Amino acid sequence: MKAVIDGVVVAEAAQDDLISIEGNWYFPPSAITAGVLDTSPTPYTCPWKGACQYFNVSTSVGKHSDAAWSYPVLFPTAVARVGKDFANYVAFARSVTVS
Numbered sequence: 001m002k003a004v005i006d007g008v009v010v011a012e013a014a015q016d017d018l019i020s021i022e023g024n025w026y027f028p029p030s031a032i033t034a035g036v037l038d039t040s041p042t043p044y045t046c047p048w049k050g051a052c053q054y055f056n057v058s059t060s061v062g063k064h065s066d067a068a069w070s071y072p073v074l075f076p077t078a079v080a081r082v083g084k085d086f087a088n089y090v091a092f093a094r095s096v097t098v099s
Helices: 074-084
Strands: 002-005 008-012 019-023 024-026 037-039 052-058 065-068 091-092
Touching: 008 091
Parallel strands: none
Antiparallel strands: 002 008, 019 024, 024 091, 037 052, 052 065, 065 091
8 A cells, every 4th residue: 555645655565564543544664755754743642542643744845744643652452452553653644645
């Protein structure tokens, strides 16, 4: 599967390597194209996953604020709920096409 914005592939991995949670595909960290994510200061804590880290997605066309996120440190119950440790996996906003 690929995550594409501005015609640029920002993540790519086999579907078996991704995790689907609440309608979002989470890519493993190794699938993210180097240099496209910049840490955002936007705060958020999911009540069942834990503290979220947002990222700005940058391409040669432009910067997309808070267009990606991950959970660096998951609540233990989140891993049990999903059935797999998805710490640091990255999901993308609807402005990024995942197919």
